[in-house]
Amino acid sequence: MTNETENSDHETATRRSVSRRDFLKYGAGVAAVAAGAGGLLGKIPFLQPATTPTLLPQNPPNPGIEEVTIAQLEAQYVAGTLTAASVVNMYENRIGGLDQSGPRLNSLLQVNPDALTVAHQLDAQAPPFPGILHGIPILLKDNIDTHDQMQTSAGSLALVGTPALQDSTIAAHLRAAGAIILGKTNLSEWANFRSFFSSSGWSGRGGQCNNPYAVDRNPCGSSSGSGAATSGNLTTVSIGTETDGSIVCPANANGVVGIKPTVGLVSRAGVIPISHTQDTVGPHARTVADAATVLTAIVQRTPDPRDPATSTSPLGKLGQPRPNLPNDYNAFLNPNGLQRARIGVIRDFEGFSPHADAIFDSAVNAIGSAGATLVDPVSFPHLSDINSGLAEFTVLLFDFKIDIANYLKTRTGVPIASPTLQALIDFNNANANQEMPFFAQEIFDLANLFSSDPNAIQPLGLSYNDSLAIDQKIGATEGIDQLLKDNKLDALIAGTDSPAWPTDLINGDHFTFGTSSPCAIVGYPIINVPAGMTFGVPVGISFMGTAFSEPTLIKLASGFEAVTRARQKPQFLQTLPFSSPSTFKVRGRGLLPKRNTPLVSEL
Numbered sequence: 222m223t224n225e226t227e228n229s230d231h232e233t234a235t236r237r238s239v240s241r242r243d244f245l246k247y248g249a250g251v252a253a254v255a256a257g258a259g260g261l262l263g264k265i266p267f268l269q270p271a272t273t274p275t276l277l278p279q280n281p282p283n284p285g286i287e288e289v290t291i292a293q294l295e296a297q298y299v300a301g302t303l304t305a306a307s308v309v310n311m312y313e314n315r316i317g318g319l320d321q322s323g324p325r326l327n328s329l330l331q332v333n334p335d336a337l338t339v340a341h342q343l344d345a346q347a348p349p350f351p352g353i354l355h356g357i358p359i360l361l362k363d364n365i366d367t368h369d370q371m372q373t374s375a376g377s378l379a380l381v382g383t384p385a386l387q388d389s390t391i392a393a394h395l396r397a398a399g400a401i402i403l404g405k406t407n408l409s410e411w412a413n414f415r416s417f418f419s420s421s422g423w424s425g426r427g428g429q430c431n432n433p434y435a436v437d438r439n440p441c442g443s444s445s446g447s448g449a450a451t452s453g454n455l456t457t458v459s460i461g462t463e464t465d466g467s468i469v470c471p472a473n474a475n476g477v478v479g480i481k482p483t484v485g486l487v488s489r490a491g492v493i494p495i496s497h498t499q500d501t502v503g504p505h506a507r508t509v510a511d512a513a514t515v516l517t518a519i520v521q522r523t524p525d526p527r528d529p530a531t532s533t534s535p536l537g538k539l540g541q542p543r544p545n546l547p548n549d550y551n552a553f554l555n556p557n558g559l560q561r562a563r564i565g566v567i568r569d570f571e572g573f574s575p576h577a578d579a580i581f582d583s584a585v586n587a588i589g590s591a592g593a594t595l596v597d598p599v600s601f602p603h604l605s606d607i608n609s610g611l612a613e614f615t616v617l618l619f620d621f622k623i624d625i626a627n628y629l630k631t632r633t634g635v636p637i638a639s640p641t642l643q644a645l646i647d648f649n650n651a652n653a654n655q656e657m658p659f660f661a662q663e664i665f666d667l668a669n670l671f672s673s674d675p676n677a678i679q680p681l682g683l684s685y686n687d688s689l690a691i692d693q694k695i696g697a698t699e700g701i702d703q704l705l706k707d708n709k710l711d712a713l714i715a716g717t718d719s720p721a722w723p724t725d726l727i728n729g730d731h732f733t734f735g736t737s738s739p740c741a742i743v744g745y746p747i748i749n750v751p752a753g754m755t756f757g758v759p760v761g762i763s764f765m766g767t768a769f770s771e772p773t774l775i776k777l778a779s780g781f782e783a784v785t786r787a788r789q790k791p792q793f794l795q796t797l798p799f800s801s802p803s804t805f806k807v808r809g810r811g812l813l814p815k816r817n818t819p820l821v822s823e824l
Contacts, residue, residue: 277317277332286311287454288790291357291511294457298356299348305340305356308457309401312358316404316455324436324793326453328446330363330427331371332404339401352399354518359395360459362447363405363426364412365502366491366631367392371402375493376410376424378655379648383634389491390527391460391502391519398518403456406430406446412462413443413824414495414621415649416660418729421445421470421823425656429724432474433791434758438721439730442470442823444505451505452477452791458515459505464495464617465741466718466823468503469763472749473717476759476788477505478512478778481737483768484535484744486546487519490527494628495824496620497529498536498689499613499741507788509750509779513550516771522546535744536693538768546769553772558780560592565599565708567715573733574719580753580760581716584785588714591784596708601739603695611681612691613742617824618668619675619685642669659726696743702767711773717749717761718823735823740765748778751788757797759789 286308297303313332320326333339336358343356350356361367364375366385374380388396395402410424422430422445430445432438433453440449444461448471451459461468463481472479480503487502494500504515524532534543547553566585571578589595601607622642629640637644646665649656667680675685683691694700704713715736722731740747745768752762762781764774 277313277321280314280317282315282318282323283311286315288507289457290508291354291457291514294357295350295355298350304344305401306337306344308356309336309340309358309403312403312456315453319453319793320450320455324431324795326431326433326436326449326455326793327428328407328430328440328450328453328455329360330374330376330405330407330424330446333402334370336401336403343399343401350399352397352518353514354395355399357400357457358403359400359515360403360406360447360450360456361392362408362444362459362461363424364408364462364493365389365391365405365460366493367402367405369402371405373405373493374426375412376408376426377645378425378652379637379645380632380635381426382636383632385491386631386633387491390488390521390525392491394519395460400518406444406450406459408446409443409467410656412464412467412493412495414464414617415662415664417663418660420659420724420726421730422449422724423659423726425652429726431724432721432758433793434476434721435794435797437723437796438758439474439724440471441474441718441721442467444468444471447505448472448475448477448479451475451507453793454790458511460502460515460519461505462492462500462502463737463741464499464824465613466735466737468505469737469747469749469761470718470735470823472505473759473761474721475505476751476761476791477507478509478751478782479503479505479749480512480516480771480775481740481747482516482520482771483746485528485530485533485543486521486746486769486771487516488521488525488528488531490525491631494621494624496617497624498616498620499744501744509748509775509782510551510554512748513554513775513779517548517550520546520550535768536689536697536742538697544769547772550771550775553775554779555776556780556783557592558776558778559588559784560780562593562711562777562780563709564588564593564595564777565704565710565713566595566597567600567713567736568598569600569604570715570734570736576755577716577719577734577760580755581762584752584762584781585714587785588781591780596710599704599708599710599713601700601704603699604739606691606695607700607738607742610738612683612688612695613738615679615681615683615685615688616692616742618664618681619671619679619688622668622671623673660729692742696739697745697767700739701743701745701765705767711766712770712777713765715763715765716752717763720755720760721758732823736763737823744768746771746774748774750778750782752785753787754789756799757794759787
């Protein structure tokens, strides 16, 4: 390992330096939640579907499918020793025994009633198979449209009714690649963009999703069901979405690989939005290879007329041409991928979880031992501005009010009065017992105050256009791109998040730190890879880069995975075995002030 600079004392910034309570004042005067209002359940027929998946046979979970990879399944399909229908049956047995009953992971909202039919159709084909995901079961987050018998609701009863009228572009790509859409996963309702006091993984439609390592622990992020189901071997791979943290945080908490792609690399058409500026779609998988295979299948290589971002570069690369995209991201897998790499080590987020810090230290040592040159530390020059969240949150609130209305116009036969944010607010108020038993909709209320004029000063004190410019400067021009250029780096690394916390529906999430925001505000990619275990739960490391640097990040992530093999299969414990925690050494750092709760949670 080569350290180009000595570790030195440096200020450790909090992930969010402004308390979410500080922002509640901007919602003053907004109508109060109509607590106790009569609900629509039982009055409207299409609100009747159960919040649990379609009931499946309660057979014992089949261990033969555990940890299987795409390559292993495909090899058996080609050899004729396995059928897609049998694989679907094995996964459905596990869903019935582990998700719907038993430890009750509650990571799925619905099992696709057409999954077995599709599997039999694929089994009738003879090799060579045309699609790279032939017969591979895959779960989609419940904010991704499918034109079939399944709902797309973002976890809200407000969209339960007539299914989406058109496949999302990503669902169409998966079907074309031969994938079997196995079902829809539970999530933080509205992708965690409804309340400052939410519990990650809770939705009005599905209730609380749990962590497969210990079901009293939180699965983190809005793509909670995607990460939990993949980790628990209820599917081969899953698809999640991220605005800021909601692919990588569930990957961290559930011990899986998560690829958050560059904004515009994958089409968001038919995905329930938060922000067209920051939203992206990517895979959760148990290996980097499986994640790279899924990414290959879903990348948008030609412009999608339903998503303008697929024909332009992300915010941090304005004015630069969109590069030619690889035909196969598996080509960048390399067990020796860390050799001769030059990596910057970000330590700005340390000091809030000694357990996570210890695992990150071990990961850094492993990377250096594998032949990488480490520039340790490097530091974001504008981290306090990034952590304040003012510019980012202004962008998200402005985008959401417009983007969600545009999406709602594509849906019919659902119980909202009009395709507007106000109609969603009204629905929640009228159905507070089902939709708001634990937390309200302060973010909805605040977004509804925003003007549609991008130059107007918004309730947080900035205009939309000024906020975009600030984010581009602090995140890219004088942020990630500057760090990479000045230090001649291939990528940056940081710990992803803290270990999973106990789920707390009363007080909400217990975030201590997270490192996704610098990439999020400019649409840059991140890959989380499991890095270690502490007290029975996993902790991950994030590889970060500039726009469209997925090939480099996949090379580095696969090299790290090869030398660490840190993922451990979850055991679905009821709680953690604190009597015999994993061995770790707490670093000798002084006590730091407790971090404020994040303004922008894992979205």
